[in-house]
Amino acid sequence: MWEILDLELIASGLRLSTPLILAALGGMFSERAGVVNIALDGIMIFGAFTGAVVAYETGNPWYGLLAAMLMGGLVAHVHGIASIRYQADQVVSGTAINLLAIGVPAVLSNALYNSTTVTPNIQLMLPIIHIPIISSIPILGTLLGKYSVLVFFAFAMVPLSWFVIQKTSFGLRLRAVGENPEAAETAGVNVYLMRYYAVWISGLLAGLGGAFLSIAHGSSYVNNISAGRGFIALAALIFGRYTPKLTLVGCMMFGIADAFQIRVQGVIPIPVQFIQMFPYVLTMVVLAGLIGRAQVPAADGIPYAQAK
Amino acid sequence: MTTRSATILFLVLLLTAVIIGAPHSNLNAESASAPQVWQITSNSDLSNTNRDDDSVEKSTDKDSDLSTVNWDEEGDTEESSPSEKEEGDFSGESWEDEGTDDESDTTEGLQTLKQSEIDELDSQERQVHIYGFMLFIGYILGGILTAFVTRNRKIAVSYPPELLILLHTFWPLELLLIPFGGKPVR
Numbered sequence: 001m002w003e004i005l006d007l008e009l010i011a012s013g014l015r016l017s018t019p020l021i022l023a024a025l026g027g028m029f030s031e032r033a034g035v036v037n038i039a040l041d042g043i044m045i046f047g048a049f050t051g052a053v054v055a056y057e058t059g060n061p062w063y064g065l066l067a068a069m070l071m072g073g074l075v076a077h078v079h080g081i082a083s084i085r086y087q088a089d090q091v092v093s094g095t096a097i098n099l100l101a102i103g104v105p106a107v108l109s110n111a112l113y114n115s116t117t118v119t120p121n122i123q124l125m126l127p128i129i130h131i132p133i134i135s136s137i138p139i140l141g142t143l144l145g146k147y148s149v150l151v152f153f154a155f156a157m158v159p160l161s162w163f164v165i166q167k168t169s170f171g172l173r174l175r176a177v178g179e180n181p182e183a184a185e186t187a188g189v190n191v192y193l194m195r196y197y198a199v200w201i202s203g204l205l206a207g208l209g210g211a212f213l214s215i216a217h218g219s220s221y222v223n224n225i226s227a228g229r230g231f232i233a234l235a236a237l238i239f240g241r242y243t244p245k246l247t248l249v250g251c252m253m254f255g256i257a258d259a260f261q262i263r264v265q266g267v268i269p270i271p272v273q274f275i276q277m278f279p280y281v282l283t284m285v286v287l288a289g290l291i292g293r294a295q296v297p298a299a300d301g302i303p304y305a306q307a308k
Numbered sequence: 309m310t311t312r313s314a315t316i317l318f319l320v321l322l323l324t325a326v327i328i329g330a331p332h333s334n335l336n337a338e339s340a341s342a343p344q345v346w347q348i349t350s351n352s353d354l355s356n357t358n359r360d361d362d363s364v365e366k367s368t369d370k371d372s373d374l375s376t377v378n379w380d381e382e383g384d385t386e387e388s389s390p391s392e393k394e395e396g397d398f399s400g401e402s403w404e405d406e407g408t409d410d411e412s413d414t415t416e417g418l419q420t421l422k423q424s425e426i427d428e429l430d431s432q433e434r435q436v437h438i439y440g441f442m443l444f445i446g447y448i449l450g451g452i453l454t455a456f457v458t459r460n461r462k463i464a465v466s467y468p469p470e471l472l473i474l475l476h477t478f479w480p481l482e483l484l485l486i487p488f489g490g491k492p493v494r
Contacts, residue, residue, distance in 0.1 A: 062440025066447055073477060081470055127437050193469040200473050 017255025026205030033198030038094030041230025042101030047210030072207015
């Protein structure tokens with residue numbers, strides 16, 4: 001039992017938290033600008049499918065990564081048009097995209113490869129980065145030595161996102177639009193454009209999270225590849241009070257819990273279905289305890305109508 | 309906590325609970341070889357691994373009742389099997405006679421050839437990664453730079469935000485439009 005509680009557990013947890021971090025950071029940009037993006041899971045699925053198809057067809061995973069990002073942005077754009085331009089209910093719009101993500105990839109996969117459940121395996125996955133010196137150090141080497149390039153990118157995005165949101169004029173406008181769009185517009189900020197930018201960044205990052213599943217961690221797209229990780233990312237974002245650092249903690253908590261449940265299967269005499277529930281139950285328990293303290297942006301989820 | 313936040317949280321939890329019952333993604337492939345996690349990234353068919361696991365579980369359930377098996381007889385049968393003995397009995401073999409110099413030369417040659425092929429494949433793979441990475445970074449930076457360059461130009465105020473974002477995304481097209489809408493307006 002105790003042998004599974006080793007450094008590999010943490011390393012595996014870091015890997016599994018990568019798509020969550022990317023999606024949650026994307027959600028943070030969107031929510032801080034006042035647009036609820038419940039479509040993260042659907043965007044991840046679209047990104048994963050597009051990434052796998054393009055990587056397979058071109059033989060280059062980087063093209064798949066780029067295509068997954070662009071597809072994530074385009075799907076988020078649909079959400080943006082519905083919720084920003086036409087001022088639709090943002091939760092309903094996001095749910096519609098999630099429902100589309102259940103069916104559209106299956107239909108396209110069937111049309112392309114005569115299979116509704118899985119795409120062909122890609123020939124080449126995204127590279128694994130070996131940090132030269134660190135990978136030879138015993139403990140650090142196990143923890144930080146070799147990961148997919150997207151793992152490093154995701155963790156690098158955390159301080160970068162903090163910097164963009166807290167220290168740049170773009171971030172200031174973004175927060176202003178999410179807190180008080182009328183005041184922001186009075187100050188000369190284009191509220192619509194800022195919200196579109198935020199939703200687009202959200203889509204790009206969630207698309208990357210999906211691409212991680214299909215071309216970095218796995219080698220093909222399978223149905224429901226995200227397995228609800230977009231929603232978990234949203235939960236981690238709420239847990240993290242819409243800040244990058246705490247969101248990272250939430251994502252890593254779920255990632256390590258996920259790694260734990262995978263490793264503990266077969267080790268302790270509990271039905272595997274109950275073990276698989278563990279990270280989800282843990283997330284719910286933590287959220288139930290901490291949700292009251294979340295500081296939601298004041299204009300989050302409220303459509304903005306420009307004054308005539 | 310506002311009603312809106314409570315609604316969102318409820319939806320998140322509800323969908324999460326539904327998804328627990330759904331088939332799991334290929335992330336669970338880590339369970340196949342947890343101590344050697346680094347090998348996962350080079351596994352070419354994680355989804356199949358997952359399904360194999362499922363099938364193993366099912367077959368285990370069906371065949372788990374082994375109480376009627378006479379294990380002593382099973383063991384005796386294996387031990388008295390003449391074919392097993394013949395296959396495993398190499399006591400009469402002269403190992404020194406095995407393999408001549410010619411064969412070893414050929415083997416070394418094959419190994420060298422394979423190694424060179426592997427090196428070539430590695431080199432090609434590296435080139436694919438470098439080329440793809442350059443294009444990926446170039447496209448992303450191109451989009452950001454184009455958005456920066458056109459922020460004060462007519463093109464940025466002529467089009468509605470949703471179209472402008474699309475233009476930034478497909479920025480080579482936006483660059484083509486600069487001669488028509490590239491005049492600074494502010």
